[in-house]
Amino acid sequence: MTDSIEKGREFQFTDRDFEKICKMLYDQVGISLNPSKREMVYSRLARRLRANSVNTFSAYLALLEKKDHAEWEAFINSLTTNLTAFFREPHHFPILAEHVGKIKGRPVTLWCAASSTGEEAYSMAITMAELYGTLNPPVKILASDVDTSVLEKARKAVYSLAQVEKMPESRLKKYFIKGTGSNEGMVRVKPELCDMITFRQINLLDDNWSIRGPIDAIFCRNVMIYFDKPTQLQILQKFVPLLRADGLLFAGHSESFHHASQYFRLRGKTVYELSRASHGSKL
Ligand SMILES: C[S@@+](CC[C@H](N)C(=O)[O-])C[C@H]1O[C@@H](n2cnc3c(N)ncnc32)[C@H](O)[C@@H]1O
Incomplete structure (x- = not known):
């Protein structure tokens, strides 16, 4: 498999990074991401890379692997989808x-x-x-x-x-x-x-x-x-x-x-x- 790195991005983001993120999220909260969510993952986590002053996804993931609790929370919060409304599905x-x-x-x-x-x-x-x-x-x-x-x-x-x-x-x-x-x-x-x-x-x-x-x-x-x-x-x-x-x-x-x-x-x-x-x- 090619480990493609898109050009022109602020942060290096490889297929392997995306797969690792999918696995981490699945293991922690059960959310299954499909490949169409790749862009969403990049843009939501790019903020976390900036906040942690790291400049590649692999460096960010290494940080998570240290079990830094505060960052795990931010990682999960960044990747959940929270759309809701008052009296949604009113029936x-x-x-x-x-x-x-x-x-x-x-x-x-x-x-x-x-x-x-x-x-x-x-x-x-x-x-x-x-x-x-x-x-x-x-x-x-x-x-x-x-x-x-x-x-x-x-x-x-x-x-x-x-x-x-x-x-x-x-x-x-x-x-x-x-x-x-x-x-x-x-x-x-x-x-x-x-x-x-x-x-x-x-x-x-x-x-x-x-x-x-x-x-x-x-x-x-x-x-x-x-x-x-x-x-x-x-x-x-x-x-x-x-x-x-x-x-x-x-x-x-x-x-x-x-x-x-x-x-x-x-x-x-x-x-x-x-x-x-x-x-x-x-x-
Ligand atoms: C799309 S919102 C739905 C909100 C509301 N129930 C509704 O129908 O309008 C999905 C919510 O599920 C939460 N969620 C995702 N995985 C979860 C988990 N493993 N345990 C608890 N909540 C989770 C997300 O954080 C998000 O706020």
């Missing part, structure tokens, strides 16, 4: 409300398992506030992501007006505070709503998530697409003991878990419930 939220609405006389636990910058978890919190008719419903939401920089943004709960422009005015008024002065053009989620959510770093690839179940519903949307089937299967298997017997798993619009029918069965609209076999293991 899921009424299903969540209907499901939780059947629960009587006990607190509810939800998990947003790849929360990115927080919009999904806050959409779940708004759904719960609307269901119970209060900003303090008996609901706890765990929101997690592997990327520490998106979690930091999520905890701040500050968004641009453009990010909430599709929301009805009544929702905006009830659940957000409009910024003024130097915060003009921004909104902040009301603190009561924030209190419902705990943001934590969790790598879905880790053996032990230290999460206490039982959980009523897991949102794991638009993250499994980055994993191969064996990795998806491992994660789905670990969801089973955490979910309540009647719990729901919400997947992204292009995700399908047909290959995990021993654990989950499709209820419709990319919402899954535990399979008969998983039920058996809970009884």
Whole structure:
């Protein structure tokens, strides 16, 4: 194989560097990159090379191999894709409300398992506030992501007006505070709503998530697409003991878990419930 080096680039970036990066990312967080992502990898990591004052990718990778923790975090944060939005795939939220609405006389636990910058978890919190008719419903939401920089943004709960422009005015008024002065053009989620959510770093690839179940519903949307089937299967298997017997798993619009029918069965609209076999293991 040729170890091609593109001319005219700021940093030397060989096929071998790209392959090594793919393997490191896969081993750490399960993300499988295909060759079409080569340019994206170059441009996202070029910033890290500058920050570390190294001038070849191989020097940067040597630095990572020393297990420098701070740089590992920055490496992973640079390569995750964090696209999200408030009430993305909106059909899921009424299903969540209907499901939780059947629960009587006990607190509810939800998990947003790849929360990115927080919009999904806050959409779940708004759904719960609307269901119970209060900003303090008996609901706890765990929101997690592997990327520490998106979690930091999520905890701040500050968004641009453009990010909430599709929301009805009544929702905006009830659940957000409009910024003024130097915060003009921004909104902040009301603190009561924030209190419902705990943001934590969790790598879905880790053996032990230290999460206490039982959980009523897991949102794991638009993250499994980055994993191969064996990795998806491992994660789905670990969801089973955490979910309540009647719990729901919400997947992204292009995700399908047909290959995990021993654990989950499709209820419709990319919402899954535990399979008969998983039920058996809970009884
Ligand atoms: C495209 S966003 C999806 C956000 C949100 N769930 C949604 O559907 O709008 C994918 C998120 O998965 C996170 N992610 C990738 N690999 C992960 C892993 N191994 N463990 C936890 N989160 C991961 C990324 O950091 C990113 O924020």
